[in-house]
Amino acid sequence: MIYLDNSATTPLCKAAVDNIQKALEIFGNPSSLHSVGFEAEKLKESARDNIFKALGIRKSSGDRIIFTSGGTEANNLAIFGCAHAKPSNKGKRIITTDSEHPSVLTPFKMLENEGFDVVYLKTEKGAVNIEDVKKYVDSNTILISVMTVNNETGALYDIQNIFKTAKQINPNVTTHTDCVQGFMKIPFFPAKMHVDMCTVSSHKIHGPKGCGALYVCADVIKTKRIVPVICGGGQEGNYRSGTENMLGICGFGGASGYMQESLSDNCAKLKELRSYANEKLSSIVKLNEPINYVPYIINFTLPDIKSETMLHYLSSKGIFVSSGSACSSNHAKKASHVLLAFGLSEKEADSSLRVSLSEENTKEDIDSLFDVLSSGISTLAKTK
Numbered sequence: 318m319i320y321l322d323n324s325a326t327t328p329l330c331k332a333a334v335d336n337i338q339k340a341l342e343i344f345g346n347p348s349s350l351h352s353v354g355f356e357a358e359k360l361k362e363s364a365r366d367n368i369f370k371a372l373g374i375r376k377s378s379g380d381r382i383i384f385t386s387g388g389t390e391a392n393n394l395a396i397f398g399c400a401h402a403k404p405s406n407k408g409k410r411i412i413t414t415d416s417e418h419p420s421v422l423t424p425f426k427m428l429e430n431e432g433f434d435v436v437y438l439k440t441e442k443g444a445v446n447i448e449d450v451k452k453y454v455d456s457n458t459i460l461i462s463v464m465t466v467n468n469e470t471g472a473l474y475d476i477q478n479i480f481k482t483a484k485q486i487n488p489n490v491t492t493h494t495d496c497v498q499g500f501m502k503i504p505f506f507p508a509k510m511h512v513d514m515c516t517v518s519s520h521k522i523h524g525p526k527g528c529g530a531l532y533v534c535a536d537v538i539k540t541k542r543i544v545p546v547i548c549g550g551g552q553e554g555n556y557r558s559g560t561e562n563m564l565g566i567c568g569f570g571g572a573s574g575y576m577q578e579s580l581s582d583n584c585a586k587l588k589e590l591r592s593y594a595n596e597k598l599s600s601i602v603k604l605n606e607p608i609n610y611v612p613y614i615i616n617f618t619l620p621d622i623k624s625e626t627m628l629h630y631l632s633s634k635g636i637f638v639s640s641g642s643a644c645s646s647n648h649a650k651k652a653s654h655v656l657l658a659f660g661l662s663e664k665e666a667d668s669s670l671r672v673s674l675s676e677e678n679t680k681e682d683i684d685s686l687f688d689v690l691s692s693g694i695s696t697l698a699k700t701k
Contacts, residue, residue, distance in 0.1 A: 318635050318637070319635060319636045319637065319682045319685055319686065320637050320678075321636065321637060321638045321672045321673060321674065321678065321682065321686065322637050322638055322639050322671075322673055323521075323613070323673045323674060323675040323678075324468055324498060324521070324613075324614055324639070324671065324673035325639055325673070326520045326521070326526065327520060327521060327522065327523045327675060328523060328677075329523060329524070329525060329568070329572075330523035330524075330571070330572055330575050330576075331575075332571035332572060332574060332575035333519075333523060333524045333525060333568040333569070333571040333572040333575070334568070334571075335571060336360075336364070336567040336568055336570055336571030337525065337564050337567055337568045337571070339360060339567060340357075340360055340563045340564050340566075340567040340568075341564065343356045343357050343360055344357070345357035346560060347360075347361045347561055347563065348550070348552060348560070357563060360563065360566075360567050361384075361561060361563065361566055361567070363567075363570060364566045364567050364569055364570025364571075364573075365382050365384070365566075365570070366570075367570040367571070367573040367574045367577075368382050368517070368530055368532075368569070368570065368573050369382060370573075370574075370577065371500070371501060371573045371574075371576070371577045372505070372506065372507055372515075372517075372532055373506040373507075373508065373509075374507070374508060374532070378535055379535030379538065379539070380508075380532065380533065380534050380535050380538075381532070381533045381535075381538060381554060381556070382530050382531075382532055383530060383531045383532075383533060383553045383554065383556045383557050384528065384529075384530050384553055384557065384561060384562070384566050384569075385528075385529045385530060385531060385557055386527055386528065386529065386562065386565075387518055387519075387520075387526070387527060387528060387529040388418075388420065388495065388497040388516050388517070388518035388521075388529045389420035389529075390529065390547075390557075391516040391517070391518075391529045391530060391531040392418070392420040392421050392424065392462075392495055392516050393420065393424055393546060394531050394543075394545070394546050394547075394556070394557065395462070395493045395514045395516060395531055395533075395543070396411075396421065396424040396425065396428070396460070396462060396493070397424055397428075397546050398543040398544050398545065398546055398556075399459065399460045399491050399493070399514075399537075399542055399543050400428050400433060400459070400460060401544055401546075402541060402542050402543055402544050403541075406459050407431065407432055407433065408432050408433060408434065409433065409434065409457045409458070409459045410433075410434040410435075410436065410453070410454075410455060410457045410458040410459065411425065411428060411433050411434070411435055411436075411458070411459060411460040411461070411462075412435075412436045412437075412438060412453055412454065412458060412460070412461040412462070412483075413425050413435070413436075413437060413438070413461070413462045413463065414437060414438045414439075414440050414445060414463055414464070414474075414658075415437045415438065415439055415440055415654065415658040416440040416443075416464070416467055416469075416470075416472070416654070416655045416658045416659070417462070417463075417464055417495065418464065418468060418495055418497070420495075421462055421464070421495055422654075425437075425462075434457070436453045438450070438453070438463070439658065440467075440472070440474075440658050440659065441658065441659065441660050442607060442608050442659065442660060443467060443470050443471075443472025443473075443474075443607025443608055443609070443610065443659055444472065444474070444475070444607065444608040444609065445463065445474055445475070445479055447475075447478060447479065447482055450479050450482045450483055451482060451486065454482070454483045454486045454487055454490065455486065455487065456487055458483070458486075458487050458490050459489075459490065459491060460490065460491050460492075460493065461479070461480070461483050461490055461491075461492055461493070462492075462493040462494065462495070463476050463479055463480075463494055464494060464495040464496075464497075464498070465494045465495065465496040465498065465499035465500075465503075465505065465515075466496070466498035466499040466502070466503070466611050466614070467498070467607070467614075467655060468497070468498045468614075468655075469614075469616060469653060469655040469656065469671055470605060470607050470610070470614065470616045470655060470656070470659055471607060471610045471611050471613070471614025471615065471616065471673075472607035472608075472609065472610055472659075473499075473503070473607070473609040473610055473611050474609075475609065476492075476494050476510060476511075476512065477509070477510040477511060480492040480494075480510065480511035480512060481511045483511075484511055491513050491514065491537060491542050491543075492511055492512055492513045492514070493512075493513065493514040493515065493516075494507075494512055494514075494515045494516070495515075495516045496515045496516055496517055497516055497517060497518040497521055497529075498521065498611075498614070499611070500515075500517040500518070500521070500522060501522045501572075501573060501576035501577065501580060502521075502522070502580075502583070502584075502611065502613060503584065503611055504580065504584075507532060507534070508534070512532075512534075513533070513534045513536065513537050513542075514531060514532060514533050514534070514537060514543070515531070515532045516529065516530075516531055516532075517529060517530050517531075517532065518530075519565060519568060519569035519572060522572045522573065522576045523572045523575065523576065524565075524568045524569040524571070524572030524573070525564065525565050525568040525569070526565075527562060527565050528562055528565030528566055528568065528569045529569075530569070533556075543556070545557060545558065547559060579676065582676075583676040584612070586676055587612040587613045587674055587675075587676065588612045590612070590674060590678060590679075590680065590683065591612035591613070591615065591674070592612075593680055593683055594615055594672070594674075594683045594686075595615070597683055597684070597687045598615070598617060598686075598687065598690070601620075601687070601690060601691055601694060602617040602618060602619055602620070602690070602694075603617060603618040603620075604616075604617050605617060605618060605656070605659065605661065605669065607659070612674075613673060613674040613675065614671065614672075614673050614674075615671070615672040615673075615674075616656075616669055616670070616671050616672075617669065617670060617672075618661065618665050618668050618669045619668045619669070619670065619694065620668075620694060620698070621668065621698070622668060622693075622694065622697050622698065623667055623668055624640045624667060624668055624669055624670050625640055626697060627670060627690075627693055627694075627697065628640050628670065630689075630693040630696070630697060631686075631689055631690070631693065634689045636685065636686055636689055638670050638671060638672050638673075638686075639670065639671040639672075639673065640669075640670060640671070652666035652667050653666050653669070656669055672686065
């Protein structure tokens with residue numbers, strides 16, 4: 318098996334497995350006021366410490382890490398939590414891009430239906446025009462959410478400049494980034510990048526599925542610019558009620574520590590692997606390269622062959638990638654909104670594939686992909 322779909326999910330690392338085993342043995346509820354509960358609480362806080370360290374944040378800073386059920390919930394908490402923090406916010410301006418993950422775009426569309434003034438910044442060639450930020454951020458803007466890395470194209474957005482510009486225009490604007498595809502894959506330090514809130518996820522970094530977190534800076538907490546969307550027993554500082562997913566949290570903490578230790582080496586290895594892959598693949602497919610991009614996501618368009626057809630062909634040979642097309646619902650299939658925003662036609666978007674690498678992949682994996690892809694292009698072209 319050659320697994321090249323690491324932006325979808327990743328296998329568990331040993332550190333995650335070891336921490337999950339500890340959580341299985343220490344089974345207490347971390348909210349319980351007895352020794353078994355205290356031991357569980359220690360495990361949870363150790364995991365939180367690892368994520369603080371991975372983000373370059375001192376735990377004593379007043380910033381918060383709020384554990385959630387995953388990246389989707391964290392994005393919803395950031396967006397709805399900010400928009401609904403004050404009743405007077407209704408009808409105010411909120412800004413995002415046209416290439417966000419559905420867990421960002423859908424909340425923005427729902428808020429638009431509530432009467433919020435929503436602006437969707439264009440991302441042609443995988444970049445936000447800073448002049449658009451200057452044009453649309455105003456004194457009424459309460460939130461701007463721009464992803465760090467696009468999950469389909471690998472575009473690396475200049476959120477530091479985008480958010481700095483937004484805050485120069487309106488110091489009170491809250492900034493949020495969906496960093497699910499960037500966390501522990503590139504150096505990322507929210508305090509240095511004008512980031513008030515950021516979303517991270519466990520299963521993208523060799524941790525378990527079903528766990529994520531929202532980082533919230535101290536200033537947002539102090540000024541009460543976020544409210545909970547799940548209410549109940551008051552866990553996670555009353556920002557996310559519900560008994561904590563200890564297996565997920567502990568596994569997430571283990572994976573964060575493991576990935577932090579090897580981040581620099583992984584970045585260097587993937588940069589070299591990406592260069593090798595580009596050189597090979599560019600001779601048989603059209604690479605869809607953003608203006609700025611991360612080394613571990615490669616998107617390309619096939620020569621007049623539908624992505625789903627090629628995906629099944631590759632899968633039959635033991636090579637696993639992702640389709641460039643995205644399902645907008647369970648009932649209808651549409652061309653990826655990300656690739657259309659990037660500048661591809663519907664036909665091109667429907668013929669595009671994503672290869673997403675991890676530090677475990679090798680040049681031999683790329684050679685195998687190239688050989689099978691070449692064979693598939695030749696074979697499928699003849700059967701059209």
